Amino acid sequence: EEKRLSYEAKLDICDHSVAQKLLQIAIEKKSNLIVSADVTSTQELLELAEKVGPHIVALKTHIDILMDFDSDETILPLKDLATKYNFLLMEDRKFADIGNTQELQFSYGTYKISQWADLVTAQVIAGYESLDCFRNVGVVAIIGMSSNGTLTDANYREEATKIALSHPNVFGGVSQNKIPNELLLFTPGINLADAGDGKGQQYNTPEHAFTQLETDFIIVGRGIYRSDDAEKSALSYKIAGWNAYEGSL
Numbered sequence: 210e211e212k213r214l215s216y217e218a219k220l221d222i223c224d225h226s227v228a229q230k231l232l233q234i235a236i237e238k239k240s241n242l243i244v245s246a247d248v249t250s251t252q253e254l255l256e257l258a259e260k261v262g263p264h265i266v267a268l269k270t271h272i273d274i275l276m277d278f279d280s281d282e283t284i285l286p287l288k289d290l291a292t293k294y295n296f297l298l299m300e301d302r303k304f305a306d307i308g309n310t311q312e313l314q315f316s317y318g319t320y321k322i323s324q325w326a327d328l329v330t331a332q333v334i335a336g337y338e339s340l341d342c343f344r345n346v347g348v349v350a351i352i353g354m355s356s357n358g359t360l361t362d363a364n365y366r367e368e369a370t371k372i373a374l375s376h377p378n379v380f381g382g383v384s385q386n387k388i389p390n391e392l393l394l395f396t397p398g399i400n401l402a403d404a405g406d407g408k409g410q411q412y413n414t415p416e417h418a419f420t421q422l423e424t425d426f427i428i429v430g431r432g433i434y435r436s437d438d439a440e441k442s443a444l445s446y447k448i449a450g451w452n453a454y455e456g457s458l
C-alpha cells in the first residue's frame with residue numbers, strides 16, 4: 210500500500226517541468242485549487258480569473274465555449290493575469306483522436322492551444338503514440354471520469370494508467386480513483402453544496418478527494434463561478450482543500 214506523499218516529496222519524484230511548477234505554486238500559495246472557468250464570454254473569463262487568481266494553482270478552460278474568442282482580446286490578458294497571480298493555464302480539450310489529428314487540433318485552427326496552454330487534458334483512448342505530439346506542454350491523461358455511467362471501468366483505468374506512467378509527455382491523470390504516486394492526481398466533480406447536477410455529474414467533497422483518493426489537485430467549476438461571490442467561494446474551497454490535504458498527510 211502506497212502512502213500519501215506531500216507536495217515536497219512529490220517534487221522529488223515528479224520530474225516533468227509542468228509538474229514541478231504546479232507543485233511549487235501549490236507550496237507557495239498553500240493551494241491545491243484549480244478553478245474550472247466554464248463561462249462563455251471573454252469578459253466573464255477575465256473577471257473570474259481576476260477574482261480567483263490569487264487563490265489558485267491553475268485556471269482550467271474550455272476555450273471552445275467562448276462566444277467571442279480572440280487571441281489578442283482573450284489570450285493576451287489571460288496570460289497577463291496568469292503571470293500577475295502566478296497560476297498556470299490548463300486547457301481541458303480532452304483530445305481523443307489519432308496523433309496526426311491531435312497535432313493539428315493542438316497547434317492550428319481558431320484556438321492555437323500550443324501557443325498559450327501550460328497543460329492540456331487528453332484521452333488516452335488512441336494509444337501511446339497519439340500523445341507524442343504534445344511537446345512543450347504537460348499532459349494530464351483522462352484516466353477515470355466523474356459522470357454517472359462512465360465507461361472508465363477498472364480495466365480501462367488500469368490500461369490508461371500504464372500509458373500515463375510510461376509516456377514522457379504525461380505527468381498526471383484525472384480520476385475519481387487513486388493513481389500511482391509518480392503521477393499527479395487531478396479530481397473534478399468537487400462541490401461543497403451539491404451531490405449532482407441532474408445531467409450526470411456526481412460530486413464529492415474536498416475531504417473525500419484528499420482522504421479517500423489522495424488527490425493532489427481539486428477542480429471546482431460551478432461551485433465557484435456560479436456562486437454569488439466567486440472570490441469568496443474560491444477562498445473557501447482553497448482553505449477546504451488545503452485543510453483536507455494537511456489532514457490527509
Ligand code: BMP
Nearest residue numbers: 245353354355397398410429430431432
Ligand atoms: P463543475 O464543478 O461545474 O461540475 O465542473 C467540472 C469541470 O470538470 C467541467 O469543466 C468538466 O468538463 C470537468 N470534468 C469533470 O467534471 N469530470 C471529469 O471526469 C473530467 C472533467 O474534465
